[in-house]
Each structure stands twice: as C-alpha cells, then as structure tokens.
Amino acid sequence: MASMRDIKRRKGSIQSTQQITKAMKLVSTVKLQRAKGRAEKSKSYFECMYETVTSMLAKTGSLEHKYLKAGDSQKKAVIMITSNRGLAGGYNSNVIKLITQGDFKKEDLCIYAVGGKGRDTLGRYGYEIKADYSDCIEEPVYVDAMNISKELLNGFAAGEFGEIYLAYTSFKNTVSHEPKLLKLLPVEIEAGEAEEEKTSKALMNFEPEDDQALDMIIPKYITSLIFGAMVESAASENGARMQAMDSATSNAEEMISNLTLMYNRARQGSITQELTEIIAGANAIS
Amino acid sequence: MADDRNFLLKIITPERVFFEEEATMVEFNTTEGEIGIYKNHVPMTVIVKPGILTITQEDGIKEAALHSGFVQILQDEVTILAEIVEWPEEIDVERAEAAKERAEERIKSRTPETDMARAETALQRAVARIQVLK
Numbered sequence: 001m002a003s004m005r006d007i008k009r010r011k012g013s014i015q016s017t018q019q020i021t022k023a024m025k026l027v028s029t030v031k032l033q034r035a036k037g038r039a040e041k042s043k044s045y046f047e048c049m050y051e052t053v054t055s056m057l058a059k060t061g062s063l064e065h066k067y068l069k070a071g072d073s074q075k076k077a078v079i080m081i082t083s084n085r086g087l088a089g090g091y092n093s094n095v096i097k098l099i100t101q102g103d104f105k106k107e108d109l110c111i112y113a114v115g116g117k118g119r120d121t122l123g124r125y126g127y128e129i130k131a132d133y134s135d136c137i138e139e140p141v142y143v144d145a146m147n148i149s150k151e152l153l154n155g156f157a158a159g160e161f162g163e164i165y166l167a168y169t170s171f172k173n174t175v176s177h178e179p180k181l182l183k184l185l186p187v188e189i190e191a192g193e194a195e196e197e198k199t200s201k202a203l204m205n206f207e208p209e210d211d212q213a214l215d216m217i218i219p220k221y222i223t224s225l226i227f228g229a230m231v232e233s234a235a236s237e238n239g240a241r242m243q244a245m246d247s248a249t250s251n252a253e254e255m256i257s258n259l260t261l262m263y264n265r266a267r268q269g270s271i272t273q274e275l276t277e278i279i280a281g282a283n284a285i286s
Numbered sequence: 287m288a289d290d291r292n293f294l295l296k297i298i299t300p301e302r303v304f305f306e307e308e309a310t311m312v313e314f315n316t317t318e319g320e321i322g323i324y325k326n327h328v329p330m331t332v333i334v335k336p337g338i339l340t341i342t343q344e345d346g347i348k349e350a351a352l353h354s355g356f357v358q359i360l361q362d363e364v365t366i367l368a369e370i371v372e373w374p375e376e377i378d379v380e381r382a383e384a385a386k387e388r389a390e391e392r393i394k395s396r397t398p399e400t401d402m403a404r405a406e407t408a409l410q411r412a413v414a415r416i417q418v419l420k
C-alpha cells in the first residue's frame with residue numbers, strides 16, 4: 001500500500017491539473033459563445049449565396065464553363081482547417097483522418113493548411129504542404145478567405161490541380177460537430193436540388209450574361225464557403241475543447257475522491273497500527 | 287398608399303447583417319452601369335462595381351460605400367450580398383486618400399507587370415469611399 005505521503009502528493013498534483021482544465025473549460029466556453037455568435041451572424045450570407053448559385057446553375061444547366069468541369073491535372077488541392085492548439089479531444093485528428101483515410105492518394109494531394117496541428121501532422125506523414133495560413137484561424141476574417149480562394153483559383157486556372165476539396169469541422173450545435181469533406185471545384189450541385197430550384201424560382205435574368213456572371217460569382221461562392229468553414233471550425237474547435245476539458249475535470253474529480261478515500265484508509269490504518277503497538281508495548285512492561 | 291411603394295432591402299455581409307429595412311428605392315453601380323431599383327423590378331441578378339449605394343426611404347436617404355458583391359433582385363425583395371460595404375462613419379478618410387494616391391500612381395507608372403484591373407478597382411474603391419463622405 002502506498003504511503004500516506006505519496007497519496008497526498010498525488011492528490012495535490014491532480015488537484016492542480018483539475019484547476020487548469022477547469023480554467024481552460026471556462027475560457028473555451030466564453031470563446032465558444034463568441035465563435036457561435038459569429039457563425040450564426042454569417043449564416044444568412046451563405047444561405048443566400050447558396051440559393052443564388054444553385055438557381056443560377058439550375059438555369060444554366062449544361063453550360064460549358066471552366067469552373068464546372070474538372071481540370072486535366074491529377075493533382076487535388078485540399079484546404080484543411082484544424083486548430084493551432086491541441087487539447088481539444090478528437091477535433092484535429094478527425095479532420096486529419098478524413099484526408100489520410102479517404103480515397104486520396106498521397107502523391108496526388110497538395111495541402112493548403114489552415115491550423116498548425118494539421119499542418120504538422122500531415123507534414124510528418126509526408127504530404128505536400130503547399131501553403132500555410134495558420135495565423136488566420138484564431139480570428140477568421142473574410143479577407144483571409146479571399147486570399148486563400150484567390151490563390152486556389154489561380155492554381156486551378158493554371159492547371160496546377162484539377163479538383164479542390166475543403167476539409168473542415170461543421171458545427172451543428174454545442175455538443176455535436178462533424179468532420180466534413182466538401183468538393184469546392186468543379187462546382188457540383190445535386191441534380192435533385194437543382195430540379196426543385198427550377199420550379200420554385202421565377203425566371204431570373206442575369207446581367208452580364210450567364211458565363212460572365214458565373215466567372216464572377218463562383219469565386220465569391222468559393223470564398224464564402226471557405227469563410228463559412230473557417231468560422232464553423234473555430235466554433236467547433238472551442239466546442240470540442242470545452243467538452244474535452246469538461247470530461248477531464250470530472251475525471252480528475254473522480255480520481256481525487258478515490259485518492260481521498262485511500263488516504264483516509266491509510267491514515268486510519270496507521271493510527272490503528274500505532275495504537276496496537278503502544279498497547280502491546282504497555283502490556284509487555286506490566 | 288406610400289406603403290405600396292416599399293420593398294424589403296437586405297444587405298448582408300459575411301460578418302453581419304448590415305441593413306434590413308423597408309426602402310422605396312435603391313441605387314448602386316453595377317458592371318453594366320448605374321442602376322436604380324423600385325418595387326416590382328424584373329427578377330435579376332447583377333454584379334456590383336465599387337460605388338456609392340443610395341437607399342431612399344420614406345424618412346430620408348442613407349448612403350454607404352459598396353465595393354464588391356452581387357445583388358439579387360426580386361419583385362418585392364432586394365438582397366445585396368456584399369463582400370465589403372461601409373457606412374460613411376466607418377470610413378477612414380486618410381486611408382482612403384492614401385489608397386487613391388497609390389492606385390493613381392500605379393496606373394500612371396504602369397509597367398507590363400502592373401495588374402491594371404486590380405489597380406483600377408482599388409482606385410474606384412478609394413473614390414467611392416471619399417465620395418460617400420462628401
């Protein structure tokens with residue numbers, strides 16, 4: 001049996017860990033509220049954007065456009081959004097798994113990393129990290145998304161890669177987040193949805209003409225998707241961290257109560273032993 | 287009868303809902319030129335060019351600098367999906383003036399590498415900002 005002193009020391013160290021995890025939980029709760037607010041505020045923009053783009057594509061149908069068909073290159077670009085910091089449960093590894101365990105071939109991929117954790121891990125696995133935008137995930141602003149999408153669209157136009165994917169964590173609610181892989185380019189709208197749009201929307205005119213309008217709107221659409229993914233990932237990160245820290249805190253609590261029990265038993269045991277020794281000693285003298 | 291002339295104007299940016307109120311008329315710059323929209327306009331989607339956005343409401347006129355985005359026009363609703371839009375009080379004059387000078391400089395001393403389209407958009411943006419303030 002461990003000595004009283006050992007148990008006490010162990011308990012002390014767990015207690016201070018618990019204080020840290022508790023504080024981290026509180027911090028990420030506050031951050032989550034803020035990130036959630038931002039994600040909700042920006043939601044209407046994406047909904048409108050999505051609606052417009054789907055109705056446009058439904059109308060233009062089988063239009064030949066550079067953004068609507070895959071490029072010739074075998075290469076695929078993936079924007080991967082993770083966090084810069086760890087201790088967020090499975091948050092980062094879930095996104096990374098999407099890429100390492102998906103149908104991708106390692107040689108075909110080039111990674112545009114947003115978030116240091118994902119960048120480091122995939123770099124270690126030997127993936128090609130094309131660019132790193134890790135500083136912008138702390139406070140995502142729209143300009144960052146614009147820069148990323150500009151670079152990707154340039155690469156797409158130059159034939160560097162034929163397809164663009166986006167790997168991020170979608171934020172459903174505070175406790176549920178889902179890693180998602182989204183195809184950005186070529187733009188694909190599911191046939192069923194397009195049909196529905198066609199009937200619900202009145203005839204929409206475009207000015208300038210369809211293909212020019214697509215030229216201008218698709219980049220904005222991509223940018224908004226990237227921005228949306230960044231905002232949602234930021235919210236998910238804090239949500240995941242909050243959960244992880246919450247369970248860490250309650251685990252620590254459990255361990256502390258077990259250790260307290262052990263400590264008290266050991267204390268009682270030592271008192272009993274001392275007493276028996278004293279009595280035995282007294283008996284021996286008399 | 288005044289109510290009948292109003293339509294719902296929504297201006298949405300990625301970061302917030304910038305404006306959502308009834309309006310009588312809205313004017314802005316598009317790639318095809320300036321347009322003004324009243325109620326019952328033909329459904330249309332247009333692309334924005336940097337310029338002044340003028341919102342006419344019953345109780346007055348509001349102005350803002352609108353830089354990029356696109357507009358979805360329906361008969362009783364106009365939605366402006368703006369990437370960048372600012373009220374006059376949010377604009378930094380000195381920065382706008384500096385940006386204007388920079389852009390003009392770039393256009394004047396043009397070299398083959400100069401991205402003319404970008405320089406021109408930058409100039410238009412700066413001009414729009416300064417005009418809104420006046």
